[in-house]
């Protein structure tokens with residue numbers, strides 16, 4: 001099925017048609033772009049509840065639900081949310097559709113862990129998102145996130161045309177920051193003991209994974 005791209009939401013619906021939905025539940029939990037490489041779910045601590053920001057239709061929420069954690073995901077793409085619900089509801093995982101900023105602003109509950117695997121933390125303004133995440137973390141809770149390491153020389157919002165150069169003006173922004181800049185952003189949002197690093201790729205000249213961990217208090 002072809003999806004038009006007139007809005008950011010449609011961009012992510014279309015993205016869903018091009019990614020592998022059958023990623024392996026046994027390979028979860030992972031933060032890098034290679035199954036079985038880098039740290040796993042131990043980065044989350046021992047949460048009773050967890051929320052993934054920009055979960056798409058991958059397996060991390062399902063893996064946590066299967067382990068007995070109250071696991072939820074939020075994603076802006078209705079197509080991906082519907083597919084995740086269908087696939088993972090039997091394990092007890094819950095999925096919400098919406099933009100993470102609006103979702104967190106409206107949320108009344110708190111989670112022990114909030115995390116993002118190459119997800120919405122990468123595609124939101126951290127100066128807006130991080131304080132909201134901290135507010136929605138239970139005391140002692142933690143934020144963990146991952147995405148590609150930044151291109152040297154890039155810093156702040158990196159704009160993209162989601163509909164291509166012949167399409168409508170659909171703007172997306174991906175946030176680029178070095179580990180040091182992320183630590184400053186996390187501290188400015190009130191997080192304690194932030195640690196952000198680049199997990200190297202299997203080959204030294206390939207793209208590494210930036211991973212961040214920070215505590216609510």
Ligand SMILES: C[S@@+](CC[C@H](N)C(=O)[O-])C[C@H]1O[C@@H](n2cnc3c(N)ncnc32)[C@H](O)[C@@H]1O
Pocket residue numbers: 012013053054055056057058074075076077080098099100101116117118119120123124
């Ligand atoms: C690169 S994909 C990664 C998805 C999944 N975590 C994975 O590892 O395959 C980014 C995901 O973030 C979602 N996303 C991007 N911006 C978002 C926002 N502002 N609010 C909620 N979800 C968002 C997209 O719909 C997409 O599913």
